[in-house]
Amino acid sequence: MSSARNLSTALRRVRIPRSYNPTRPLILNLPSFTSKRTFSHTSGVGAASTKEIKYTTNAYPNLNRNPSFAEITEEDVKFFKDLLGAQSAVIDGVTTDAADDIEPFNSDWMRKYRGHTTLVLKPQNVDEVSKVLKYCNERKLAVVPQGGNTGLVGGSIPVFDEIVINTGRMNKIRSFDETSGVLVADAGVILEVADQYLAEREHLFPLDLGAKGSCHIGGNVATNAGGLRLLRYGSLHGNVLGLEAVLADGTVVDSLSTMRKNNTGYDLKQLFVGSEGTIGIVTGVSILCPPRPKAVNVAYFGVENYEKLTRAYKEAKGQLSEILSAFELMDGRTQQLVHQTTGNRYPLEGEYPFYCLVETSGSNAEHDMAKLEAFLENIMGEGIVADGVLAQDETQFQSIWRWREGITEALNHLGGTYKYDVSIPLPDLYQLVEDCRERLTQMGLVGDDESKPVHSVVGYGHMGDSNLHLNVAVRQYTKEVEKAIEPWVYKWIQKRYGSISAEHGLGLAKKEFIGYTQNETMVKLMKQLKDLYDPNGIMNPYKYI
Amino acid sequence: MSSARNLSTALRRVRIPRSYNPTRPLILNLPSFTSKRTFSHTSGVGAASTKEIKYTTNAYPNLNRNPSFAEITEEDVKFFKDLLGAQSAVIDGVTTDAADDIEPFNSDWMRKYRGHTTLVLKPQNVDEVSKVLKYCNERKLAVVPQGGNTGLVGGSIPVFDEIVINTGRMNKIRSFDETSGVLVADAGVILEVADQYLAEREHLFPLDLGAKGSCHIGGNVATNAGGLRLLRYGSLHGNVLGLEAVLADGTVVDSLSTMRKNNTGYDLKQLFVGSEGTIGIVTGVSILCPPRPKAVNVAYFGVENYEKLTRAYKEAKGQLSEILSAFELMDGRTQQLVHQTTGNRYPLEGEYPFYCLVETSGSNAEHDMAKLEAFLENIMGEGIVADGVLAQDETQFQSIWRWREGITEALNHLGGTYKYDVSIPLPDLYQLVEDCRERLTQMGLVGDDESKPVHSVVGYGHMGDSNLHLNVAVRQYTKEVEKAIEPWVYKWIQKRYGSISAEHGLGLAKKEFIGYTQNETMVKLMKQLKDLYDPNGIMNPYKYI
Incomplete structure (x- = not known):
């Protein structure tokens, strides 16, 4: 104190x-503020603290396991162990009791989503990812790509028994050119690690967000993360120059260009930016990094x-x-x-x-x-x-900065939070918070009284990007509150031609609400792409579109 | 003087x-230098000056008209006239003698490409474009989308009798928000017109190039134009926030978001950026414009x-x-x-x-x-x-600026120019010019002597983007010179992991060379997309991938 x-x-x-x-x-030569969200994936803490997290299958009783997916067998586990070699590459809850070790991969830091996976794979390079996916596709084993598991929409958490493919062991910086500022790195490099590497070379990673101490740059690309300084450095659609990724059938998309200009055909890599692991797994990233501000x-x-x-x-x-x-x-x-x-x-x-x-x-x-x-x-x-x-x-x-960055943590202390990360034209941006607070108050849901489910309705965000974080802090997650907010909040945004997900993506949380931002034709076209790249639907099922 | x-x-x-x-x-409050390339699409000048341009079908004798395409009939012309109404919307060389009026749409400013079209359509809005394309797709009539026709690779010129769909009559600014800097405009707005509109509102179009007095912003997007200040304002993949486009079958892709952040599904609009009219026609653009520098x-x-x-x-x-x-x-x-x-x-x-x-x-x-x-x-x-x-x-x-911008015009005075617009890592960037000059000199092709086909081999470009314009100025286009340069130049670039087309695209000129920058898998994936969106192949055939 x-x-x-x-x-x-x-x-x-x-x-x-x-x-x-x-x-x-x-x-400041190296402006880098401490990350607020760092997550331990060690067994003890994770297992102890996840006991009370509801299974997603309970929270979403209408979800049914896709019966066309195979179930993991001992032979499958053997195949993966033989393929990946290293003991740390396979966390096997199929033939051994590894529930505690697996739990951190089965749940999220917000304690809202929890899956039933029994197998976590950590391939170390693009070839291993390719072989894993080829096998899974042939066997019809569903998978969930997972980076630092710092998302807010349940996108990186299994629902049923999907195999988690975690990028944590793909963590090498491949190259950096000090004249052009182009960094090429594995998908599993932690954002803060990449930025510190660049800081030593007087450059800056063109993305910064609260979870930088845990999130992976491959995950950042797969979710098209926006963060604190998009206003200045632009979006990943502009800064990512090349990608290496693997499609569902194991096809390697080798498009790791380091050139800033390259007009030779459809810019396919753009489809992976923001695709949330539903058409492939990003394994490598080539990105343009600006000089570090002095x-x-x-x-x-x-x-x-x-x-x-x-x-x-x-x-x-x-x-x-x-x-x-x-x-x-x-x-x-x-x-x-x-x-x-x-x-x-x-x-x-x-x-x-x-x-x-x-x-x-x-x-x-x-x-x-x-x-x-x-x-x-x-x-x-x-x-x-x-x-x-x-x-x-x-x-x-x-x-x-702590007065801005500390908000997430402060909200966590209150219990749960319904988080809405939305884009709204600037004149109306904060009105959503006022209207939501009024609505929930009129419904008798808000109060200091412990019997009221809602503690407070707050708003903050990246005003320079017209991006609001509407947060409804609750003492516990209840259907009553959820139904009071959704789909009301999405309709409110739709009326103003905003976006129901500015930077946090769709995942499971917003899957069913995409229609409030995208019209039927767009959704149809998206489904067409999903079918094209993942005909068996094994990539991150039950989510996204 | x-x-x-x-x-x-x-x-x-x-x-x-x-x-x-x-x-x-x-x-300078309004930094805007005079455009060098302005093109007249009036009949007299165009027709007179195109007499000596070789037909593309002669220059590329291996190209055969796709027999599955229908030929334009009088009924087709009647349909289009009824649909588009205005007399200026249809230039009919099918039932009338309009060769002179059509010629400017049949050839390019470099005098390298010339097509055989007999019909030019100028729809005025997205609905008309949709109806035109739906009809063409059903009838299997091939089309070539065309903006300002300022390209360098023959992308906007018909080869055979493809119908030209020109965006010139879609030329309205739809909206501009002075707080966010977001401009929404028709595809056919001329780049300089858009920039002047923004200048009056203290903003800047985040793209500038020599052809700004003629090129259309829809064409800029469709070709992913780079230009003079990409170094500072970034690429269109980052700045285009939304698009309105029409697919081959008439489907309207209505994705004109004005939000800077919108993570709700695959970012489909990115596929149109740089697709050179092969999957659809861009009819509207939403773009983020920075404050105009003071x-x-x-x-x-x-x-x-x-x-x-x-x-x-x-x-x-x-x-x-x-x-x-x-x-x-x-x-x-x-x-x-x-x-x-x-x-x-x-x-x-x-x-x-x-x-x-x-x-x-x-x-x-x-x-x-x-x-x-x-x-x-x-x-x-x-x-x-x-x-x-x-x-x-x-x-x-x-x-x-004239010493930089005047290069294109100066080269035009010499006769023809083989133009290579390439990306090369910075240390090797200019070496290509030296090597090319040495090669052609050793082959006895270069000299002041009028009998030598090559006048000079020069290099210039956007060094800040690793983007070189290698120009081989010739007294006339000959197969001998072309064969001495190609594919040698592409192999040279491939060895250095560059791009054979930095900002000018593929068009017809580079179609067969894509393999020097993109691997087989990438090309296969691109063809898959083309087949998905344009199964009859009517959109800008014979070009691109």
């Missing part, structure tokens, strides 16, 4: 006055209403322009939750209904600070924001 | 001395060798970082050609084997100039570049 207080005092010292005076610029600054503001927040965003976009690297929205409730969980004192003295975090990343600290000053003078002077602080060193930088 | 001299004198006045002294920054600067340098040029690029990337918007390479010969064509005096006093053009675009003129100064001091001081000039006003800005 005392260190938190000290920090808070330090922050207050640099409170930005109405008549803003420039202070020294913050120079200066990074972060500021935190209190804002009186949503209209002013959108004005602040417009000003940031116009004035910070090429150095703006994040514009994050947090509502007052999320900050109260972080405060309650961490015990940290608030960065600002008063409390506000909205907060935003503005980050800049540039190549010249002095220039960036001058741009920030002009921006601060403008938004403070015009009364667009009510109060703010600017980080003065790396500790403060980390501390401010 | 006198104005050119004055300009040149002005340029010399701002020559950057070894001890560089900052001068006033250049502020300051744009351009500098031009003479460099003594290629190794120093790569060092200059590395320095530009590191020091100019987020404001670097173009790094263009021009070899000495290209600049001689521009000089000969325009009569303009060289920007620099001495002659150098290499030149580069460095452009910055940022939001603060003073900061940009300071970064440029530091960069100039460094590369001049270290002797990385030998001499340079920095534009001081918009006239000089345009003038410097």
Whole structure:
């Protein structure tokens, strides 16, 4: 507590006055804040903590195991053991009692999904993945590709007895070119590891998200992860230059180009970006990485209403322009939750209904600070924001980011969370949170009273990408709450031409709701592709489209 | 000539001395240099100038008309006239003598390709395109989608009697959101028109290329155009947020999302980006446009060798970082050609084997100039570049860009040009030009003597994207020269894991060479997609894969 207080005092010292005076610029050579979501896949912890997780088959009683899938036999296990060799490559719950070892692969960190698999395979290279899939396809054994298992929609968790194919042992950096900035790496490289490797070479992985300490870059590509700095560095559809992947029948899609421009036929690799393991397994990635910014600054503001927040965003976009690297929205409730969980004192003295975090990343600290000053003078002077602080060193930088990054963890302390990760045109973005809160309150579901299922309805997210995280924190998951929110929330988004899944994908959670964003023709065309690449339907069944 | 001299004198006045002294920054609100390639589709000019263009069927005698395609009848023409209504929507060479009117749609600006079509259709919206394609598919009438017809690989020109479906009448801006920067527009909007519309709203189309005065944004998307500033704004795979397109059977793919993040199923629109009209016709585009830079600067340098040029690029990337918007390479010969064509005096006093053009675009003129100064001091001081000039006003800005943009036109004056638009890892990028020149010289094909078929072998391009334009300027197109270059050039690129087509696509010119960049599996998978979306093969036949 005392260190938190000290920090808070330090922050207050640099409170930005109405008549803003420039202070020294913050120079960070390696801006990398600690990851919040790190997950242990060791047996003890996982097994102990998963006891109370409901099986997905119970939560979704209408799901039936596809009878055309074979069941895993001892011969299958023997085949995989012979093929993969290393003991660590096969976790065999078929012929041995390995339930504890398997459990972490059978469930998710949100404790919402739990499968019945008895076999986990960890191939080490594309050839092994190809042989595994070829065998599974011929035998009609269903599989679930799994990276760091950090998803939010149950996409990487088996439902029945699908074999988990985990990318954890494919973890080599293959090459990096310092002139072009192109990195080629195995799919199972952890995002933070890749970024640290690049940091040593003055480059940056063009993706950053809370789960970076656990998630795999192959999983990032397979789910088209967006994260904190898409605003600045763009989407994986633009940055991924090449892919190596394996189709259901074992066909190796070798398209690991390192060229930024390559117009020779359909850009097939794009189909894997965001396909959530339903047409193949990504085994290697070639990605364009920008030079690491030499200066990074972060500021935190209190804002009186949503209209002013959108004005602040417009000003940031116009004035910070090429150095703006994040514009994050947090509502007052999320900050109260972080405060309650961490015990940290608030960065600002008063409390506000909205907060935003503005980050800049540039190549010249002095220039960036001058741009920030002009921006601060403008938004403070015009009364667009009510109060703010600017980080003065790396500790403060980390501390401010914790008020944004700590939200997920703070919500976890409350029990469960219904998470909706959606895109909505900016003018209406936060209205969804208000409307949802009002709806659930009117239905008598929200309250401080322990008997009420809903603890709070909060909103935060990547405002610069029109991406809202609507979170309904519950004391326990109940059908009553779920039915009060769904499909109401999806209809609300559909009316505004938004997307029911901005960056977290469809998985199992949103499978049945795709029609609220995609029309019938699009879904039909998608199913056609699925049938083309996976005619037996063995890849990540029961999910996606 | 006198104005050119004055300009040149002005340029010399701002020559950057070894001890560089900052001068006033250049502020351009609307950086837009005149397009070099504008094409008239009016009858007279086109018909007169196309007389000597060889029919593609003569140039490619092995191509046979697909006998499963129907021939256009009077009934077909009547159907289309009834459907499209407007007289300008159908150019009918079937029942009337409209050869002169049709000719511009039958041939390309490079005068390399010429088709035999007798019918040009210009539908005005997606419904009309859908009805046209549905009819053609049922009747097995082959079609060629055509935008501004500015391509370099014969992709938009019929070979036999394929019906041309031109997007020219679909030319409306549908919407623009000033906060998000998302533009939605018809496919037939001319790139420069779109950019001017955005300029008035302080935004920028994230694509710029020489043909901007004629090319259509739908064609840009269908060919995945790269252009001058991909280095800064990224590829269309990242910037296109949504598409509206029509498949061969008339199915409307309505995927015009304006959301930056939308992870709801396979990103099907990506298949259309770079598909060159072989699976469908793009009718509408939703695209993310950045704020228009408030300051744009351009500098031009003479460099003594290629190794120093790569060092200059590395320095530009590191020091100019987020404001670097173009790094263009021009070899000495290209600049001689521009000089000969325009009569303009060289920007620099001495002659150098290499030149580069460095452009910055940022939001603060003073900061940009300071970064440029530091960069100039460094590369001049270290002797990385030998001499340079920095534009001081918009006239000089345009003038410097003309030394890069004028290359295509200068080459056109010499006769024909074999154009190879390729990606090669940076260290080897220019070696291809040297090797090609040596090869053709040793074969006795190059010389000032009019009897030699090859006038010169030159190289230029987007160095920041590892994208080289190898151009072999010939007095006439001959099989002898073609055979001396191809497939040698493709094998050379294959050995270095480059791409045989960086940004100009495959079309007819590179169809048979795809195997030098894509392996057999990839080509097989692409053909599978083509069969899926266009089972009758009516979409842009004889080309692409």
